[in-house]
Amino acid sequence: MSGPSDYQPSNPALQWIERRLPIFGLIHSSFVAYPTPRNLNYWWTFGAILSFMLGMQILTGVILAMHYTPNADLAFKSVELIVRDVNYGWLLRNMHAVGASMFFVAVYVHMFRGLYYGSYKEPREVLWILGVIIYLLMMATGFMGYVLPWGQMSFWGATVITNLFSAVPYVGDSIVTLLWGGYSVGNPTLNRFFSLHYLLPFVIAGVVVLHVWALHVAGQNNPDGVEPKTEKDTVPFTPHATIKDMFGVACFMLLYAWFIFYMPNYLGDADNYIPANPGVTPPHIVPEWYYLPFYAILRSIPNKLAGVIAMFGAIIILCFLPWLDAAKTKSSKYRPLAKQFFWIFVAVCILLGYLGAQPPEGIYVIAGRVLTVCYFAYFLIVLPLLARIEKPRPVPNSISDAVLAKTGSRSTPMVSTAIVLALAGSLFAGSIDSAKASEGSDTPPGNKWSFSGPFGTFDRGALQRGLKVYKEVCSSCHGLSYIAFRNLAEAGGPGYSVAQAAAFASEYKVKDGPNDAGDMFERPGRPADYFPSPFPNEQAARAANGGAAPPDLSLITKARSYKRGFPWFIFDVFTQYQEQGPDYVAALLQGYEEKVPEGVTIPEGSYYNKYFPGHAIKMPKPISDGQVTYDDGSPTTVAQYAKDVTTFLMWTAEPHMEARKSLGFQVFVFLIIFVGLMYFTKKKVWAASH
Amino acid sequence: MNPDASTIAAGAPIEVDLSPIAEGQDIKVFWRGKPIYISHRTKKQIEEARAVNVASLPDPQTDEARVKSGHEQWLVVIGICTHLGCIPIAHEGSYDGFFCPCHGSVYDTSGRIRQGPAPSNLPVPPYQFVSDTKIQIG
Ligand code: FES
Numbered sequence: 001m002s003g004p005s006d007y008q009p010s011n012p013a014l015q016w017i018e019r020r021l022p023i024f025g026l027i028h029s030s031f032v033a034y035p036t037p038r039n040l041n042y043w044w045t046f047g048a049i050l051s052f053m054l055g056m057q058i059l060t061g062v063i064l065a066m067h068y069t070p071n072a073d074l075a076f077k078s079v080e081l082i083v084r085d086v087n088y089g090w091l092l093r094n095m096h097a098v099g100a101s102m103f104f105v106a107v108y109v110h111m112f113r114g115l116y117y118g119s120y121k122e123p124r125e126v127l128w129i130l131g132v133i134i135y136l137l138m139m140a141t142g143f144m145g146y147v148l149p150w151g152q153m154s155f156w157g158a159t160v161i162t163n164l165f166s167a168v169p170y171v172g173d174s175i176v177t178l179l180w181g182g183y184s185v186g187n188p189t190l191n192r193f194f195s196l197h198y199l200l201p202f203v204i205a206g207v208v209v210l211h212v213w214a215l216h217v218a219g220q221n222n223p224d225g226v227e228p229k230t231e232k233d234t235v236p237f238t239p240h241a242t243i244k245d246m247f248g249v250a251c252f253m254l255l256y257a258w259f260i261f262y263m264p265n266y267l268g269d270a271d272n273y274i275p276a277n278p279g280v281t282p283p284h285i286v287p288e289w290y291y292l293p294f295y296a297i298l299r300s301i302p303n304k305l306a307g308v309i310a311m312f313g314a315i316i317i318l319c320f321l322p323w324l325d326a327a328k329t330k331s332s333k334y335r336p337l338a339k340q341f342f343w344i345f346v347a348v349c350i351l352l353g354y355l356g357a358q359p360p361e362g363i364y365v366i367a368g369r370v371l372t373v374c375y376f377a378y379f380l381i382v383l384p385l386l387a388r389i390e391k392p393r394p395v396p397n398s399i400s401d402a403v404l405a406k407t408g409s410r411s412t413p414m415v416s417t418a419i420v421l422a423l424a425g426s427l428f429a430g431s432i433d434s435a436k437a438s439e440g441s442d443t444p445p446g447n448k449w450s451f452s453g454p455f456g457t458f459d460r461g462a463l464q465r466g467l468k469v470y471k472e473v474c475s476s477c478h479g480l481s482y483i484a485f486r487n488l489a490e491a492g493g494p495g496y497s498v499a500q501a502a503a504f505a506s507e508y509k510v511k512d513g514p515n516d517a518g519d520m521f522e523r524p525g526r527p528a529d530y531f532p533s534p535f536p537n538e539q540a541a542r543a544a545n546g547g548a549a550p551p552d553l554s555l556i557t558k559a560r561s562y563k564r565g566f567p568w569f570i571f572d573v574f575t576q577y578q579e580q581g582p583d584y585v586a587a588l589l590q591g592y593e594e595k596v597p598e599g600v601t602i603p604e605g606s607y608y609n610k611y612f613p614g615h616a617i618k619m620p621k622p623i624s625d626g627q628v629t630y631d632d633g634s635p636t637t638v639a640q641y642a643k644d645v646t647t648f649l650m651w652t653a654e655p656h657m658e659a660r661k662s663l664g665f666q667v668f669v670f671l672i673i674f675v676g677l678m679y680f681t682k683k684k685v686w687a688a689s690h
Numbered sequence: 691m692n693p694d695a696s697t698i699a700a701g702a703p704i705e706v707d708l709s710p711i712a713e714g715q716d717i718k719v720f721w722r723g724k725p726i727y728i729s730h731r732t733k734k735q736i737e738e739a740r741a742v743n744v745a746s747l748p749d750p751q752t753d754e755a756r757v758k759s760g761h762e763q764w765l766v767v768i769g770i771c772t773h774l775g776c777i778p779i780a781h782e783g784s785y786d787g788f789f790c791p792c793h794g795s796v797y798d799t800s801g802r803i804r805q806g807p808a809p810s811n812l813p814v815p816p817y818q819f820v821s822d823t824k825i826q827i828g
Contacts, residue, residue, distance in 0.1 A: 156776065160792065163775035182697045184723035192691065279718065279725060281776040283791050299793055304773060304809045360793050 007033070030216055035234035036241045037222035038689055039399050043117075044220070045248025046110040052249050053103040054208065058201050060096040068148065070194035072187035075150035076275040080482050080555070083656070090656045091663070094264040100142050101267045102256050104290035107135060115321075116342055118330030119221040125322040127214040130207055132318045137204045139291065139315075144197040146288055150190060151272030156285050158185050158193070164298075167308040184278065224402040225330025226395055233399035239685045247678040254671050261664025262454055262576045265558060270581065273559035273653075274551075284359060292356030293349050297375065299360050300368030310372065317379050325383040329392040337390045338383075345378045444562060444580075444587030444611050447643070451650055452579050454665065457658050458651050463494035465630055466648025469641050472628050474553060477545065477619075479533030482554035483652050486527040492658035493651060502527050546605045548618035557581035557646065558653045581653070582646045587611040589642035592621040703828025705820065708764065716780050718769060721827050725769040725777055726815055727788070728825075731799060735786060736762055739800035749810040753800040756814055766825065767801040768815050773808035788812065 007028040009015050018024050067086050069078035082089040111131070114120055120128035147158045162179045166172040181188030219228065228234045235241075259266065267289065271282045287295050294311050301307035317324075332339040352371050358364040396402040450459040467488070470480065485505035489498045496504070505525035510532055513520035525532075533552070535541035541549040551559075561580040564572060572578070591610035602608050606616040626636045634640055651657070693701075701722040708728065711717055716729030731739075739753040757765055769777050769788070776792035783789030784805070785798035795806030802811040817827040 160774040160776065163773075166775075177693065178691050180693075181691055182693050182723060183701055186723050188693070188697065278723065279720070279777070281791060285776065285792050299807070302807050304807060307807070 030212075030237075031242075032236065032238040034216065034237040035219075035228065036237050037220055037228050037233060037399055038235045038240075039222050039224060039403050040220065040241070040244075041223050042244075042248055043109065043113040044222075045245050046106050046113065048245035049106045049249050049252045050103070050110060051208070052252075053099060053106055054201070054205060057096065057099050057103060058205070060092050060099065061198070061201065064092055064096055065198060068194075070148070070191050072150060072190050072276070075148060075190060077482075079149045083654075084482065084487075090654075090660060091260070094260045094660075096145075098256065098259040098264060098267060100145060101288075101290065102252070102259070103138065104142065105255075106252065107138060108290075111135065111318075112346060114221075115345075116332045116339075117221055117223055118225055118325070118327075118332065120322045121325070121330050122322070124214075124218045124221060127211065127218055128322060129319050130211040130214055132315070134204055134207050134211060135318075136315060137200055137207065141197060141200040141204065142288065142290065144193040144200070147190065147193050148197060149272060150276045152274045152276055152280075152282050153269045153272040153285070155185060155276035155278065156281055157287055158189065160285055161287075162189075164308050164311070167305045169305070186278075221330065222399060223331060223333060224396055224399060225334070226397070226399060226402070229398050230400070235689050240689065243678070243682045243685050247675070247682045250671065250675045250678045254668075254675065257664065257667050257671060261660055261667060263573070263578055264660070266573065266578060270559055270561035273555045286357050289353065289357075292354075293352035293375075294356075296352040296356035296368050297372045299356070300365060300372045310376075314375060317376070321379065321383075324379055325387060327383075327387040327390065327392070329395060331395070334393040334395050335386070335390055336393065338386050341378065341382050341386065345375075348374045348378070442591075442610050444583040447579070447583055447586055449579055449582055449647070449650070451647065451657060453576060454661060456661060458492065458494075459647060460495040461632060461634070462644045462647040463651055464496075465632070465634060465640075466644040466646070466651075467494055468630075469623070469628050469645040470553070470648060473623050473641075474645065475531070475534065477534055477541075477550040479535075479552040480531040480554050480652060481533055481552050482530070483655075484528060484530045485525060487655055489527070490655065493655060494648075498527070505529060508532055546618055550619065553649055553652065555653050557585055557650045560584045582650050584611065585649060586642045586646040588617075589622065589645070590638055701828070703826050705824060705826050707824055709823040713763070718780075719827070721815065724815075726827060727765070727767050727769040727780055727801075727812075729765045729780065731763050731765055735799040738786060739798060739802075742798070748803050751800075751802060751811055756800050756802075756811070758819060761819060761822075764825075765799070765801060766814060766817055766827070767812040769812070771795055771808055772803065772810045772812065773806070778812070 007025040009018055009024050014024060064082065067078065067082045067089065069075060079093070083093050084090075086092070114128065114131070143157070143161060147154045162176055162185065165175045165179065168175060177183070179189070179192075180186065181192055222228075269286060286292075294314055297314050298307045298311040301310050327335065327338070329335055332342055348371050352368070352375065355364055355368045355371065360368075396405060450456060450462070470478075485501050485508075486498075488494055488496045488504060489501035505527050508525035508529070508531075509522045510525045510529045511520055512523050515521055535544065535549075538549050558581050562584050564580065568577075588609060588611050591612065593608055593610060596602055596608045600608065600615055602616045606618055607620055608615055609617040623638055623641050625638055628636065628641060630636055634644075654660075704719070704721055706717075706719055706728060708730070711728065711730045713730050714732045714735075716727055718725050718727055720726070736753070744750050744752050753762075756767075769780075771778050771790040771792065773790065773793055773795050776790050778788035778790040778795070778797060780788055783796040785796055787799045787801060787804075788797040789795075790797075790806065790808065793807050795808035796804050797808075797812055798804050800811075801814075803809070815827055817825050820826050
């Protein structure tokens with residue numbers, strides 16, 4: 001986009017088009033001949049990674065929208081049906097949900113890169129501001145997307161965030177009503193969020209075009225912060241930058257795939273597997289990890305309006321960065337002081353993120369206040385001051401000088417950057433888990449599960465026994481409403497034949513109708529029917545069980561978790577540990593004790609359970625030794641029952657787990673080969689330029 | 691994008707029978723999608739609410755102004771935290787009133803804010819007594 005192109009296609013058909021619409025010339029001058037500084041490092045590939053992620057989100061999102069129902073009563077179920085019944089629906093959903101997180105990982109790296117190398121300075125101010133606008137749009141899109149599954153965190157996250165606007169003086173409440181389309185968060189809210197969630201990515205794409213346009217007018221910044229002067233300072237975009245970007249994207253895909261296939265729920269919140277309930281607020285409301293630093297700023301200010309202003313201010317201040325930092329030297333490489341403060345700032349952001357996930361009490365509040373001050377001080381005091389007092393080292397004359405003078409010292413900051421960023425990602429992400437309430441309950445012991453790890457599969461025997469335990473014990477109070485009898489015969493399940501599943505179904509009575517006379521009637525179950533629930537509605541379940549409705553068990557192993565704490569949540573990323581739910585369920589079933597320990601009072605109608613948060617559970621001890629008979633000679637003990645039924649419930653929570661893990665392996669084999677090929681191609685292309 | 695006609699119609703007043711609520715107990719009803727706490731306060735709770743120095747409160751309001759005279763034992767408030775909209779839990783917190791688990795706001799037995807980031811008292815919805823044991827909310 002830098003001036004008219006002299007590109008002429010050789011094909012006559014293309015020439016014909018080119019004379020009427022010079023689009024090939026545009027593409028050629030922007031993405032082929034475009035001169036790019038030859039000293040760019042890998043942090044510059046994040047622009048391409050972000051474009052890739054945007055494309056990915058739009059593609060998977062459009063397909064998901066074909067199956068999703070934006071209705072408060074149906075949304076949660078429709079998401080579960082996508083995961084269970086749509087072909088590769090689980091893959092689409094994981095790609096989209098994990099993709100949002102990866103999008104933010106990439107955008108944070110991209111922004112910190114810009115900060116470090118001074119990419120916001122003259123003449124790139126507009127480029128930078130467009131970037132901040134994209135970031136704001138991404139936040140809005142991400143937030144609304146998180147509301148769509150309509151789980152508990154969706155609902156209460158939406159409530160808390162929309163209520164931020166009620167802090168606006170005078171018109172606040174009307175703004176909030178306008179956002180809700182009602183008197184509280186409800187169906188109209190969900191509908192408009194869906195509409196906007198579909199629209200905004202295209203707005204983002206539009207602003208991205210402007211962002212790239214501005215980039216191609218001003219030219220790319222580079223690690224040395226000196227503008228290209230001669231031919232020698234640049235290389236053509238294609239093949240040099242193209243291949244390097246492709247290598248970067250391929251590496252990023254490894255990280256992306258790790259989460260999609262092996263840790264899809266790590267970045268989410270267990271509470272979001274509980275359907276939205278406007279009557280119950282979860283004990284800790286935690287936003288998605290990418291908002292945590294701002295959430296921490298919001299909470300650390302005791303005044304509502306001031307808190308909201310500080311939170312938005314923390315983002316808006318970025319727009320003024322080009323004028324707050326008036327230093328002439330662009331790259332922090334040549335600014336000894338700025339470099340150190342930059343890393344302190346990175347640490348402040350990470351710690352703020354960590355605090356955002358902690359309960360707002362005691363030391364966390366004080367630390368939050370200190371760090372909030374540090375955050376703003378970086379922009380308002382440190383940067384303006386440094387511009388005055390700092391003595392930058394001399395910058396090289398030109399890019400080619402810098403490349404020639406390149407010494408071994410260059411690699412050290414890169415390594416430390418990588419470490420800090422890896423730490424940042426895992427700390428942020430894991431802090432969601434650490435925010436889980438676990439007051440007054442013991443940590444469940446870990447178990448060896450057949451389904452854990454990258455090659456985990458379900459133990460068929462355990463699934464079949466677990467089904468028996470569910471049917472004979474649990475099903476008298478707990479539903480299993482997302483599981484149909486046909487699922488029992490599906491691959492990766494308990495391994496029954498279609499005929500066995502049909503026979504199993506026919507033992508149940510299912511309500512159907514109305515018939516021609518307009519009456520409801522009962523008939524034997526068919527494979528397509530779902531497990532009937534023991535109670536007709538939640539109120540009946542509540543009334544029959546002393547005020548506490550027994551939860552549906554289809555998703556229970558994903559909807560329960562416990563605090564992992566620092567530093568376990570970081571290790572979990574690498575060990576793929578994600579069996580908190582099963583560990584908790586198995587422990588709960590074995591956690592009943594006759595003798596209530598000293599100092600704990602259990603109200604009338606409740607029972608003492610070691611692992612239940614708060615210890616007082618309404619469910620009586622559900623099972624005892626020898627209660628269910630096993631045909632295969634397995635021990636009929638509570639420990640065995642707990643293990644079997646938990647395995648079964650893990651399967652009900654994710655019937656396609658085996659498919660996920662085995663596809664993951666294939667994808668990884670492919671990606672590793674692909675990354676290798678890209679690496680050597682890149683080396684070849686760049687051989688002459690280094 | 692304001693509420694449509696059916697949403698407004700569904701927000702019409704509702705009647706609630708108070709006779710089943712024993713002293714010291716409370717119920718939660720939904721009106722306009724918002725939880726409304728109706729608590730039957732004990733003598734002690736009423737005294738606590740009236741004993742405080744009103745001027746010292748973050749959002750000064752007397753208990754008398756928050757209940758209907760002649761029906762002092764009934765406290766009717768919208769159970770939505772005035773901070774960011776979570777639902778406070780009844781009978782918790784250090785003031786024997788409500789406690790919001792989200793960011794730790796504490797309300798007293800009159801639903802007034804005593805501690806935490808919330809700026810104002812729990813709002814009292816429009817309601818009146820149609821008989822001694824029945825109220826109409828809205
Ligand atoms: S919403 Fe109740 S304290 Fe924040």
